[in-house]
Amino acid sequence: MRSALRRAARGIRWYVRELTDESAHDRYVAHVRNDDPGAPVPSRREFERARADRQEEDPRQGFRCC
Incomplete structure (x- = not known):
């Protein structure tokens, strides 16, 4: 019973994160590590800031209501 609940919780957590x-950020880190293991990886904050900047520069990248 507990294993079924844990599996359901993991599935819900995965779904919400996706x-x-x-x-x-996790996908990006895996991509960078796969392509060049020695390359520097930005922190989550740096990654999100760069992503937000890209979205603001090109409105087609992020759907904004305001």
């Missing part, structure tokens, strides 16, 4: 794009 839906909110919270896992984007």
